[in-house]
Amino acid sequence: MSDGIESILKVQNINLSFGATHVLKDVSFEVRKGEIRAIIGPNGAGKTSLLNCMSGFYRPQDGSILFEDKDVTKTVPHNIASLGMARTFQNIALYTGLSTLDNLMAARHIHMKQGSFANMLYWGASQKEEVEHRIVVEEIIDFLEIAHIRKSIVGALPYGLRKRVELGRALALEPRLLLLDEPMAGMNAEEKEDMARFILDIHERRGTTIVLIEHDMGLVMDISDRIVVIDFGVKIADGYPDEIKSDAKVIQAYLGEEA
Numbered sequence: 001m002s003d004g005i006e007s008i009l010k011v012q013n014i015n016l017s018f019g020a021t022h023v024l025k026d027v028s029f030e031v032r033k034g035e036i037r038a039i040i041g042p043n044g045a046g047k048t049s050l051l052n053c054m055s056g057f058y059r060p061q062d063g064s065i066l067f068e069d070k071d072v073t074k075t076v077p078h079n080i081a082s083l084g085m086a087r088t089f090q091n092i093a094l095y096t097g098l099s100t101l102d103n104l105m106a107a108r109h110i111h112m113k114q115g116s117f118a119n120m121l122y123w124g125a126s127q128k129e130e131v132e133h134r135i136v137v138e139e140i141i142d143f144l145e146i147a148h149i150r151k152s153i154v155g156a157l158p159y160g161l162r163k164r165v166e167l168g169r170a171l172a173l174e175p176r177l178l179l180l181d182e183p184m185a186g187m188n189a190e191e192k193e194d195m196a197r198f199i200l201d202i203h204e205r206r207g208t209t210i211v212l213i214e215h216d217m218g219l220v221m222d223i224s225d226r227i228v229v230i231d232f233g234v235k236i237a238d239g240y241p242d243e244i245k246s247d248a249k250v251i252q253a254y255l256g257e258e259a
Helices: 047-054 077-083 100-111 116-121 124-143 159-172 189-205 217-223 241-245 248-255
Strands: 007-018 021-032 036-040 062-067 085-087 177-181 209-213 226-231 234-239
Touching (some): 007 047, 021 036, 021 047, 021 062, 021 209, 021 226, 021 234, 047 177, 085 159, 100 124, 100 159, 124 159, 159 177, 159 189, 189 217, 217 241, 226 241, 226 248, 234 241
Parallel strands (some): 085 177, 177 209
Antiparallel strands (some): 226 234
């Protein structure tokens, strides 16, 4: 608990190394339920590695990660997703040969109760379940304004739309905690504006807690409730946007000069 607000995620004294390379060094912070929590830092600071630990893709050598008070430090990604945590990736990870609709439907598998035999025959409860999942997916398609590409093959879509489809696939998991790894990287100004709007809508209209890695400092300062700053694998600052803006260590890390 912090300031009377429940923590949905607690990262405690995480250490991660690859051979002799120390990627994360004793990193600790928490994410409050209902907030947008940004993770920032220079290139190579360890931000994505931290997200990989949180989502089960990496296992730290020391420390623990608690999601809704459940220790998920050694939990595999599929099971973490089933618990209610979803993420997007810096490099888009989609089924490029499938349509937008099929990509979103594929993400619904963790919520499917009918077995593969029933699904293959497509009758009774399996058919009813398929309809229910399609309703969820169609609502996401409308929410993200991608109805015009619902049947388009994802691999043929422009970059900005593929990023939006990936966001939709994460939403199809119905997460309570959404991890976004540079969702606006490589986008033009208009695409960034659209993505920022969707992130805020997910937070405000769906009540989803969000952890965001992003290099656009103007955006981070505008939409984040709190920010944690990583440099060379070490947490150097943690606070509200106004505090981070004026922090001498943060200014030095980004500008290479004393504040």
